[in-house]
Amino acid sequence: FDFVIGNPPYISYNECSKQEVLVVKSIQEKRVQMSNIYGMNLNTVPGRIKAYAPKPNLYAFFIALGLALLKDGGRLCYIIPQTIMTAGDLDVIRYHLSKFTTIEKIIVFSGKMFIGRGIKRDKPVATSSLIFVIKRQMPSLAHQVETVYYKDADDDIEICLKNILEDKKISKKKILQSSLLQNLANWNFIKHNKKTSELLEVYKKCESFDIYRMPYYSEKLFNSIFYFDKGLVFPKNKIKDEPDSSKESFNLIKAEKDKYKLLLDNRIIEESNIRLPKGSQGLDVYKKIHKIIWSYANSDKFYYSDKKIMINFNWVLISSDNKQEIIYILSLLNSKISRSVFNALLKSENEKDVLIGIKTIKEFVRVPKITEDNQFIKDEIIKRTEEMLALEEVKLTDLVDFSGVMMQKFDDLVVEGGDLVLMKDKKKFLCKIKKDKNLVKQTIADKFNDNKLKLKDKEIILSDLKEMSVIDFDKQKELKNYIDDLVFALYFNARIDEIGLDKAEKIKKKCAENKFYAIMKK
Template sequence: MNKKCQVFTPKDYVKKLLDSVGYINNLYGKKILENSCGNGNILIEIVQRYINDSRALNKSNVEIEDGLEKDIFGIEIDYEQYTECINNLNELLNKNGLNLINWNITNKDYLKWDIEKKFDFIVGNPPYINYTEIKKDELLYLKTNFKSCKKGKFDYCYAFIEKSITNLSENGKMSYLIPSSIFKTVFGFNLRELIKPFTKKIIDYSLKKIFNKALIKSAIIILDKTTIMEEEIEYIEEHSKKNLYLLKEKLSNKWIFSEIKVGSYRFGDYFKVSHVVATLSNSIYILKEKDYIETFDFYIYKNKYKIEKKIVYETASPRSLRYKNVEKIIFPYTYINNKLIRYEENEFRDNFPGVFIYLNDNKSKLINRKNDTSAKWFEYGRSQALQNIYNEKLLISTIVTEKINVYKLSKDCIPYAGVSIILKENNNKFLLKKAKEILESKDFFEYILSIGIPINGNSVRITSKDIENYYFMEE
């Protein structure tokens, strides 16, 4: 297990996890599992509660020791953490005047752990491992064995959640501290469908920082096998104490935890929302103002290259516009009658020898990009957006914090970051001005906060689909 994925649960949240599933009293004979137990900080609280409750029930020390062996289960893949966990639990026994026991704590991979036993409670803080950080052999195993991991760029914890559901008894309850992105990300759809029938409550900590060093926004999700017939899920936003009851049948692609004003017009039916150009090598194609001198026909770049002005366009990103940075972009294409025209290499070299020399000097970097198969070495790595970018457009960032900044760009500006908004060809009803008004409105901002994926700080990440699926009023 990657050490940086070992983020241990703060004590306050350990108590919340256990309280949320009712692991408080009448615990003797109830089986509980912590399936990524680390050094035991959750198990320590579990064991202490078990001992206290058993003594309240007048159980003898022998009965308590026997119960601990039979009712408390843990599993940890990391041997060092596993050993520390056993030592910590033994120390707890000594403090409580109990003899050492044979703990049912296992040093194995939970996802490959073959056990038929069912549990009354499962609690934990599963490892959060991003798709890109999962080893190839693990990816194959997850895709083969877990429905939640069949498609897309899933998180490692998806499989933990899925398997935990199967390990619950008929009346079992489960509480997990999970990334709150699970409720919104497109790759979490299969997981959401799996957990929806059993989800009883969600406690959202997106606006609070649980882990000191981790940037991940978290939530506690409570699943209960007995709630399969219940129609609603209780949602609590911990920071504001906002409380909602959500109909399960209305939770579809993304789980939205607020009441959204819904208009009559879908934004994407009138405006096209697209990713902007992807050069896959911005440092080569983008010319910063401090690095060039402008002459009548050329940009003298870094006192070395004569870049023909005919092939250089204005460019922008939400960041450059916010800080008022002036940038240019080499655009190795042209338009005739608004149709994209691609150059042959010889034609490009003959028409733009200065640019050709510059790009050729950087050819080794350009040919090592993960380009579209049809892309020539001197072209952008991706062909996305090229056909539609030559229009008047709006530009916004996919990261939203305190407000949405909307920038209007000319036809000749080729943005390289953010998403662009243009009129759809068949839109005879609304102007681009209307799109700007919508994107800057309070209603749209509240919609984005509810549907966006929480990231660091108070920011959310949005997608082009989120924008397209907004419904507005005509007014």
């Protein structure tokens, strides 16, 4: 064909498997090889061997089919999601298009003009939109791809296309196709403005995460090994409420968005019921003391734990016995600069999921270069991050004296003067607040407005009350902002002469002199 034009279906590999889509079923039955889909290798890219079986979206198969249907010199034009620029399993598509075809144009839309169109659904399906035009022809070394970024999110499709034809509401530029081939891991850079591109260029010149990921470097630099792995697989019906002392077991976890430490959810899974998926590094990873853990999909935070815990395959972790470096890595990953990098490289307009896996950390996260001149800043970051984590260890019993209380259940409670007053059948039991009265008052108001400690009969249990977490969120925010500024100073060489929370405003002003600081604040 001279032209192939289409809007292929966007269906995940797992969903295709459930629906027994023919090509996926044929792959699973080994009648078709992922390495030869209509002549295209959808399995792997030279030099980028995957430790797992890739699961490309169905539209990748349609790209392979579309190219196969073209005559030499024919053109393919598809509208597809922007995940083609970011998804790890679609590096094979990015490789093939940039290596073996001439990409003439890529148009990226910031808006929602395609959401809700086509097949009627109960609710709109979040998706991003991109149109590409490619020619079935080997690219010349000097070939440039025209990229168009349409910025107005509110225009409908007819107005949008009219504006593009008239060069309105767009940013347009040309980039060498060879740069797409050189940046297979991610093509989101074609959308970036000049300042974001400059920030990422400076950021990429920092140390590779290999200094932690590869034992050759980590043992030399930190006298430690750092393990990277996904969560494991275990059946839900094998989860227990009580451990068997004769069997090895792990605690399951729960995360709360206002905390940086994972909580135990009072359930366990025995080691014998845990299955190790292909590519797993084994249970020893989970037996290391210090861990950083995050959700693979849409993680808003990286969590810390020093407990013996187990996570399922929806979670990812880094573990080591080196507490100082794990705390430091935690501060880097949770920093505003890391969030800016993740958004710039991984986020697509209107897409529901942002995926951060081990490969993402390996390819995109950089580490500030530490020298004798800035070691003191790194030390301060570790110290203050530990201080921030320690805020989550404070219980109400640390702030209130319950020693004179014998009764175990109460109807209500209130802060009066310097006391926490417990009430039962109109009787009052005064418990002296030892310190942080305002924090106690605010915590009681927040917790009991949500009825988190009240039972169905409205009774309050003393033991629950004593163990209630009391976090100073104002202090947490102050420390987090201070840590983020110190991290920024390390990445972008802001000159810091004095450290300390009392110097936080001075440090912030010093960081703000750097042109990239405004991007981080967004």
